[in-house]
Amino acid sequence: MKWSRAFVGALAAASLALAACGGAETDPEETAAPSPGNGEAPAEATIGIVNLLSHPALDAAQAGFIEALAEAGYVEGENLTLDIQNANNDQSTLTNIANTFASGDADLFYAIATPSAQSLAQVITDRPIVFAAVTDPVSAGLVDEWENPGGNITGVSDMNPMDGQLNLIQEVLPDVQTVGIVYSSGEVNSEVQVEQAQAVADELGIEIRTATVTNSAEVQQAAQSLDVDAFLIPTDNTVVSAAESVIQVAEQKGVPVFASDESTMERGAAAGLSVNYTQQGKDAAALAIQLLEGADPASLPVETQKEFDLFVNEAAAEAQGITLPAEVIERSAKQF
Known part of the structure; x- marks a missing residue:
């Protein structure tokens, strides 16, 4: 499916000025990819997909996208x-x-993670781009506003609730004073999460201590450099890909690890509120289908997840020197 020359021109002229605004919330349990509006079989389409790297969360966003397209x-x-x-x-x-x-003939592009979306946005302005696993698309320079993206890009945010995460940490560790965050200096999404965590932590009387990395090989040393009561792993692709390094250090120090995605809890974090990355992909597919059928990305709001599942790993918590409260375990959606 190709866009008209007039529409292409309008998109190419759209600016990407930054302006903070609230996002459109969707319930991941209710969102489903729509079938073609005319009741007929979909027309042929070519989609280019770029994944930043393979780790369970991003791979789930890719699989969910393809699955939802097939269902439609x-x-x-x-x-x-x-x-x-x-x-x-x-x-x-x-x-x-x-x-x-950019030089190919795909009808639409799917970018998984912030750096992927930024790279496509720099060179593709004549066809739609849908993203997933992007924390703050405004700060990343991808859209003008959450409600009105303003260009040829829209998608699904994986903004994680830092208030919820830190409240959970304080519930598990009532005397917590310091929380360590290792994050990639090259990921805007991580910088946004750290800023949010620091703002929430100030209100809770918690100190956030940070260490930055440029690649996954530096994660273990960065974690070792932090003397803290607990670690929090945000939705940082570099750190999540090396989550075992943080977990190993935490076990040596006898402090718990809290995480922001299900796969990291399964791999050994003690607990956390998780983004559903399979649903991220499915929600992105729903947007992609609308675009393939003629919707304007400039006015198609960026979607956010509003419900986050609590996952716990009791064995991991014990290995890290703590016992999870019964109340936390009882209200968890899944236990590893």
């Missing part, structure tokens, strides 16, 4: 062609993928 009648090998690329967390690779996509 866009089936790979039949009426859907997918060009799936993985940048392996390398910026030069991302740039090459974006340039290749």
